[in-house]
Amino acid sequence: MDEKIKxxxxxxxxxEPFPKKFGIKLIDVxxxxxxxxxxxxxxxxxxxxxxxxxxxxxLIDEAFEIASNSHGTIAVALNMNITYLATxxxxxxxxxxxxxxNKTKKTAAYDIRVTDGLNNLIATCxxxxxxxxxxxxxLHLSP
Numbered sequence: 001m002d003e004k005i006k007x008x009x010x011x012x013x014x015x016e017p018f019p020k021k022f023g024i025k026l027i028d029v030x031x032x033x034x035x036x037x038x039x040x041x042x043x044x045x046x047x048x049x050x051x052x053x054x055x056x057x058x059l060i061d062e063a064f065e066i067a068s069n070s071h072g073t074i075a076v077a078l079n080m081n082i083t084y085l086a087t088x089x090x091x092x093x094x095x096x097x098x099x100x101x102n103k104t105k106k107t108a109a110y111d112i113r114v115t116d117g118l119n120n121l122i123a124t125c126x127x128x129x130x131x132x133x134x135x136x137x138x139l140h141l142s143p
Contacts, residue, residue: 001029001030002072004139005070005071006029006070008138009029009069009136010026011138012136013062013066018058018062019058019062021058022038022044022055022058023038023039023041024036024038024059024062026066029066029070031070031071032070032099032100033067033098033099033100034062034063034064034070035096036062036063036096037059037093037094038055038058039092039093040089040092040093040094045090049090050087051087051122053084056114056122056123057080059094059096060082060112060127061077061080063097063098063112064077064098064112067098067099068098068100068108069136073131073135073136074132074134074136074137075108075130075132076130077127078128079127080125080127080128082123083125085121085122085124086120086122087122088116088120092116092117093116094114094122095115096112097115098110098127099111099112104131107128108129109127109128110126110127111124111125112126112127113125
């Protein structure tokens with residue numbers, strides 16, 4: 001992966017307000033790949049005390065966003081299909097890994113999996129982006 005793109009994405013993600021709300025941290029980014037993590041805290045629960053689906057979507061979408069923009073050009077979501085498989089206990093460290101499995105000039109498809117600290121599968125997602133032929137507008141942020 002181009003180091004300039006990698007550094008720009010890392011810097012931009014650190015200043016992005018939405019992932020900060022959930023405590024989402026970037027673990028790794030490579031071309032077509034991203035890994036992010038967050039802890040399931042009390043304020044992420046639904047009415048039953050289980051992790052809210054929206055909290056999982058936030059984690060999934062952050063991994064998706066980073067992986068799909070890792071080529072250095074703008075990619076925007078077209079579709080996400082999420083399957084919830086299990087609920088982790090509160091306090092669990094949740095990790096989402098997005099892996100690109102198909103890329104064309106205009107689209108790219110991703111497999112995203114959420115696991116807990118014990119490698120239990122919590123959710124899966126198949127996602128699709130539209131790839132624009134425009135460079136990331138924040139590439140100037142890297143040294």
